[in-house]
Amino acid sequence: MMAQNQFPRHRLKFAATINDETLTEDVDPDFEIQYIDIGNVNSSGTVDQVASYRFEAAPSRARRIVRDGDVIISTVRTYLQAIAPITAPPENLIVSTGFAVIRPRPDMMDPKFCRYVLREPTFLAEVEMRSTGISYPAINASEIGDIAIPLPPISAQKMIADYVETETAEIDTLIGAKQRLLELMAEKRRAIVAEAVMRGLEPSAPLRPSGIDWLGDIPAHWKVRRVATMFSQRDERNEPDLPLLEVSINSGVAVREFSSDKIEGTAADFNTYKIACRGDIAFNKMRMWQGAVGVAPVDGLVSPDYTVATAKAELLPEYAGQLFRTASFSAECGRNSQGITWDRLRLYWDGFRDIFMPVPPLHEQQQLVDHITAETAKIDRLRASTENSIALLRERRAALIAAAVTGQIEIPEAA
DSSP states (O other): OBOOOOOOEEEHHHHEEESOOBOOTTSOTTOEEEEEOGGGBOTTSOBOOOEEEEGGGSOTTEEEEOOTTOEEEESBSGGGOOEEEOOSOOTTEEEETTEEEEEEOTTTOOHHHHHHHTTOHHHHHHHHHHOBOSSSOBOOHHHHHTSEEEOOOHHHHHHHHHHHHHHHHHHHHHHHHHHHHHHHHHHHHHHHHHHHHHHOSOTTSOEEEOSOTTTOEEETTOEEEEHHHHEEEEOOOOOTTSOBEEEETTTEEEEOOOOTTOOOSOHHHHTTSEEEOTTOEEEETTTGGGTOEEEOSSSEEEOTTEEEEEEOTTSOHHHHHHHHTSHHHHHHHHHTOBOSSGGGOBOOHHHHHTOEEEEOOHHHHHHHHHHHHHHHHHHHHHHHHHHHHHHHHHHHHHHHHHHHHTTOSOBOTTO
């Protein structure tokens, strides 16, 4: 066993360089780059997405060059802990200037040790503490370089990194399996909702063609109606004391939660916000094609850029809310939206009102809503349990890394 006491700490800039390489403006405009923006790195240290650009069309912040063994640290919104190692990157991989690119000095720090020590809790806390700004905290790269990190001899670093890599691989496998389970649960949840709101609950019920391409066959006793015949648009304002509501892809419409340092706007600003009464449908016209729609749970205010619709008496808002969040209906919203590219699509009222929708009898709508509520509640309970299990595994992983890189545990010599 490699006996260890807690390791001495040295400033990061003693063991690594920061932001060594940057693209210059004389790069060929047609040079293709692979680009990582700040939002593409999650708090688990994984890069979720890499975008491709011609240099001429790339964001102006696409400038930092990265190499194998580097670690990138977001210098903005540091509470998100967007830190990721760079492993075997393509030669044209570029990251945002919002990252600090940490490059270990070969004689001072092992690259694998670097990726672990920069996720050590004391380092993360120091990054947050040194950040300035309330709603958008940021830190200078030079400040990051001044933070002290545990720094054992490089031979010990290699041993520690190998040990951590082996031990965390098992944890990562478990996390990956549980994440795949979450994906299957989400897929099953979507299928339950779509089957109910577009086909009903009786598998043997006779079907008929709806005459609508995106909808297909529907139960023979259901009707097909234009949205315009089932909803009226609400455009009322001047109630600034109502709670603020938000519309999201994941959760529909909910009361917006504020922290004391992130309240935006004043009562005067809220005079322009639209009123959404309890039971109204509200949607984000820029993201309706992604399912950003839901039912207002209480009387409240939504952004003036949102659309608010009130259901007629023969339509349950809860049924409509479930239908509108299905992939099929979202795709139809995309086709009825205006915009040159997908990221600029907007669904205005005139486009929304022309969409056709299935309308079961009112009593059956309630049965469908009750069925969806009961079945998805089972899935949601299992999802919550699985998410909690993943959180515990991540805590265990973080504790293992922290103990290893700070010298609080003994590392087997054969690791």
